[in-house]
Amino acid sequence: MTIKGLFPLILTILLSNSTGLVAANPPKNLVSPTKPKAASTHKPVTQPLQPKWKLFTAPDGRFTILMPGVPIRNTQAQKTHMGVINLQLFVAQPAKQEVAYLVVYNDFPYSYGQMANPQDILNQARDLALKTTKSNLISQGNIRSSNGHPGKEIEYINSAGKITKARMYFAQGRLYQVMAVSSKKQHKTLAKTIAGYLNSFQVVLKTGNI
Structure with missing residues (x-):
């Protein structure tokens, strides 16, 4: 049994949402030109406020993570060979x-879930992410959650940068797939923030299940 039919569906949702989200907003001319030495009646222009990061708990309580505000939720049912x-x-x-x-x-x-090999699932997720987004792998490594569950960290770049x-x-x-999608221009400046975001993710175990 494979899960190849499922991952393109996940990635399609991610691409349809993230493509527009990470597009740069065109800068706005916030300061109107004034004549030299003329008194200005405009209020001082303030810098955009930095996002307030707050701990977000999943509706079912199964994970927590720091988010820059309340995230938008999208739920979609997909038919697969598994149901x-x-x-x-x-x-x-x-x-x-x-x-x-x-x-x-x-x-x-x-x-x-009982029969699946976790590493097979993680490897398929990596391979199909690269294929579906037409990306090149930058780095990868095996990791574990704070409570010992197998994981994988990957970084990749697509043709749009x-x-x-x-x-x-x-x-x-x-x-679980925890991601930060950024422009190449801002990737370095946001590196510490992205690392903190990824580090904040915690799997909350459900008692009574394996």
Whole structure:
């Protein structure tokens, strides 16, 4: 049994949401030109406020993560050979920044979750992410969640220059994908923020399940 039919559906949702989200907003001319030495009645122009990062807890309580505001949720049911799979997507984008922060997860049927090899699932997720987004892999490595579940960290860039840094975990029959998609221009300046975002993700184990 494979899960190849599922990942393109996840990635299609991610692409349809993140493509517009990470597009740069055109700058606005906030200061009107004035004559030299003329008294100005305009209020001083202030810099855009930095996003307020808050701890977000999933509606079902199964994960927590720091988000720049309340993320937008998108739920979509997809038919697969395993049955109906519900995809849950949470996305947030700070104003005036060329970055989108996403968490997407899906639960597998119980029988499949019992039989599946976690590394196979993670490797398929990596390969299909690269193929579907037509991206080149920059780096990868095996990781584990704070409570010991297997994971993988990857970073890749597509032809448009969008860089995605993602961490994926397989825990209790659920695949989590935690991503930050940024422009190449802002990737370096946002590196510490993205790292903090990814580090803040915590899987909350559901008692009574494996």
